[in-house]
Amino acid sequence: MFPKYLRLLFLFTFLLTLSLFGEENHDLIFKIESLNQTVELNRFWKYHPGDDTLWADPFYDDNHWDTLSTQLNLVKLGDTIFKGQCWFRLHIRIDSSLRNKTYALLMDQQGASEVYLNGKLINSFGKVSDSIETEKTDNPKMVPGLIQFSDSLQYVLAVRYSNLRANRALKIYREANAGFNLRIKEHDNAMRSLKAQVNAGFLVLFLFMVFLILGLVHLLLFLFYRQQKSNLYYSIFMLLFAGLNYVVFQSNSITENPTLNNKAGFIMSLLFPLFFIPLTGFLYSLFMKKIPRIFWITVGIAVILSLLYYLDISFIPQLYIGFVFLLWIEVTRLVIRALIKKFDGAWILGIGVLFFILFFTGIMIYVIRFGNIELSGQSAFAIAFALMTLAAVLSIPLSMSVYLARDFAKTNVNLSKQLEQVKILSAKSLEQEREKKRILEGQKEKLEILVTERTKELAAEKEKTEELLLNTLPLKVVNELKQNGKAEPESFEDVTVYFSDIVGFTNISSQLEPKTLIGELNEIFTGFDGIMEKHSCERIKTIGDAYLAVSGMPERNENHAENMVRAAMEIRQFLAERNKTSNIDWQVRIGIHTGKVVGGIVGVKKYIYDVFGDAINTTSRMESSSEPNQINVSETSFLLLKEKFNFRAREPMQIKGKGEMRMYFLEGELKASR
Secondary structure, three states: OOOHHHHHHHHHHHHHHHHHHHHHHHHOOEEEOOOOOOEEOOOOOEEEEOOOHHHHOOOOOOOOOEEOOOOOEHHHHOOOOOOOEEEEEEEEEEOHHHOOEEEEEEEEEOOEEEEEEOOEEEEEEOEOOOOOOOOEOOEOOOOOEEEEEOOOOEEEEEEEEEOOOHHHHHHHHOOOEOOEEEEEEOHHHHHHHHHHHHHHHHHHHHHHHHHHHHHHHHHHHHHHOOOOHHHHHHHHHHHHHHHHHHHHHHHOOOOEOHHHHHHHHHHHHHHHHHOOHHHHHHHHHHHOOOOOHHHHHHHHHHHHHHHHHHOOOOOHHHHHHHHHHHHHHHHHHHHHHHHHOOOOOHHHHHHHHHHHHHHHHHHHHHHHHHOOOOOOOOOHHHHHHHHHHHHHHHHHHHHHHHHHHHHHHHHHHHHHHHHHHHHHHHHHHHHHHHHHHHHHOOOHHHHHHHHHHHHHHHHHHHHHHHHHHHHHOOHHHHHHHHHHOOOOOEEEEEEEEEEEEEOOHHHHHHHOOHHHHHHHHHHHHHHHHHHHHHOOOEEEEEEOOEEEEEEOOOOOOOOHHHHHHHHHHHHHHHHHHHHOOOOOOOOEEEEEEEEEEEEEEEOOOOOEEEEEOHHHHHHHHHHHOOOOOEEEEEHHHHHHHOOOEEEEEOOOEEEOOOEEEOEEEEEEEOHHHO
């Protein structure tokens, strides 16, 4: 016989072995103690490739099957484990309190499935098949199936599954997970979640429609008035934002087509680097005189990043994050710069943009420092966090919309004020007519005296009006208005355009009192007007320190180019003589170009004669490419004038929107032509 201590040691070893085996068996059974919260069925699944209906039998021996995650991550598994069809089996033990009750079974999948409980088909999601033509993938997500436990405490949950498009989804759309996630939830909670998801889906769909309509409307506004580039950038941003909302709607809908969802997510990921590009363009167009070169560089980088994503480069997520972070810095810089310089309405965009960037930057820092943010769907913090996230996401498009709406409303207010002034003038005219009628009906002896006085007053007013019209509109247009009551737009093939602005005007204006500054400009431009009139040229308008004039319209003139350059030389001489006795050294840059111009009256109540055409833009480029006290002439004008005037050729220059152009500085008149 063995000694007593050996018998005790043997008994202890035996019991320990039993406990170890018992613990192992316990680990291979998924236990459900309670369903007060969602139970994720994410462990102990037995897996076998292929298809056999016998595998639904609860008494089938699956000990030789592999243990595998139902997500079927193809990147980790490779091509040999999952080939399109398989079965999963899960052994479940429930608490006695869950017997004879019905619960919601929620399936989130990439393919099609049939769910069996103890050998009985209880749910079917999509259509399982061994042929890609007959397989129908469907993801019910939030739509609950039903699972009912009977008197038993032991169950086998078997899932027949197929996803024949898995490798294609991985190769084309980068979707690595080919399988499913299964969870059980209390039925009433599932229905409440379903209702909340439906409401959220309607909200996202509504936002998608709003942003889509805003994008299309502002795209049309840009097509009708292309000078306002902010409408173009805003429309592109809104269309991209609508696309993002559509992807969110697809990803969070209660049911979805997995292939369509993967495609939408892939396209949005492909376009993600371009998402904030229109926002920077929008801010540049509002707060800077012209779009800087860095904008086009960022567009090029974004296109390259999208191409790298399409080529499935491994480190592209890090490049995406870095690129977006740099764009956020630039957007923040533009907004702060606009706020410091007190651009009108900049605070509206500043609130939206800075709130978005600060909120998501804070989230990124928190996640990097502490890990993922844990939220409970029913907690007050989770609800507040969701509302803050929604506000942050919508802050940029809403602030942009508010800014444009405010700008539009401000324009309408100014128009309303002008209309009110017109009404006041009309009322005064009517009152004068009534007074005249009363006089005519009065005493005859006083009538002639009063009529004479009124006639003189009207004649004086008419003379003032005609003088004002002649100061505003060309004589030909004024005569046409008198004869026909309107003036038709007219195209002129050969017109020489003059454009100049004052060098260093911003610095000069900041040093002078407003009254002194206006007086100086008035004296200078009055001198310009006299010179233009002397040489049969027509002043069109002044814009701040810029001066625009034409020759050859509205009265056609064969010597339009010669007249304009003579006027330009005299203007240069006029400033030189004036500077001798002036405290300020006024200098101008002058640009001259000849081309086709369209002229006509703009407006209905306040007549303004304006000119349009590519020649106007080209002349502006000539002026900006000129130098102080120099007359920069395009090649077109040079060819018309080279026989009469002396020019100094310049190196060809790249002109925005025109490419490389040849230009010449006007030196003076040739002796032979005098």
